[in-house]
Amino acid sequence: MLENAFIMIVIILAVNITYVSLFTVRMILTLKGQRYTAAFVSTVEVVIYIFGLGLVLDNLDQIHNLLAYAIGYGLGVIAGMKIEEKLALGYITVNVISSDPDIEFTKKLRDKGYGVTSWFAYGMDGDRLAMQILTPRKYELNLYSTIKELDPKAFIIAYEPKSIHGGFWVKQVRKGRLKKKA
Incomplete structure (x- = not known):
């Protein structure tokens, strides 16, 4: 052979x-x-x-x-x-800065199961909404799609965290609360 x-x-x-x-x-x-x-x-x-x-x-x-x-x-x-x-092993942290702080960004993302921490920020051209979102990598593309749908001008930076400990969100993800079609 x-x-x-x-x-x-x-x-x-x-x-x-x-x-x-x-x-x-x-x-x-x-x-x-x-x-x-x-x-x-x-x-x-x-x-x-x-x-x-x-x-x-x-x-x-x-x-x-x-x-x-x-x-x-x-x-x-x-x-x-x-x-x-x-x-798609692990998690991804996505930092988002929206040029429109009045969008119900955090509520809409939380309704889809994402854990979001948000705060108001000030950028070069005025008020902004800054958010930090942690999600399993398998939902990464869905998250980007959702963000772009809510604010096409959003500034997005993503990275992989080395370790994660505590918090409300970690418990929710382990229970499988994120929706597949986020």
Whole structure:
């Protein structure tokens, strides 16, 4: 089976896409502090890596195997990023500054299940409404859509918090109070 060049290329591509996808997911799990899951993924990852590398090293005289390995690596990066987007691990903090402090921004966001802390601020051109919103990453795009719908001119900055402790909102999210179509 491995004598056929086409089958060898497909196997090397598949192995490397799988390996690099797992590598990407493991790195994200590590950064998110999920050490035991990351350790398990890395165990599987290294077995796949050694198998794939072995196939290429055993046939170094065949340039198409090396190309398949390199292309598989690149495709694995893309696949790993797509997997990470689907997993959407962790939370995101979104800071919003609305140019219209009279919009019932906080009420509308809270009605959709988002935890919002707001305060009045003063910007270069006058009064503003500043908000800080914490949400699971899986609701990130829905939140942006809602914000833009309420105030298309809103200034939005988002980042991932390293740790979260306490507060009303954390309890609500853990109970699953956010609506899917936020």
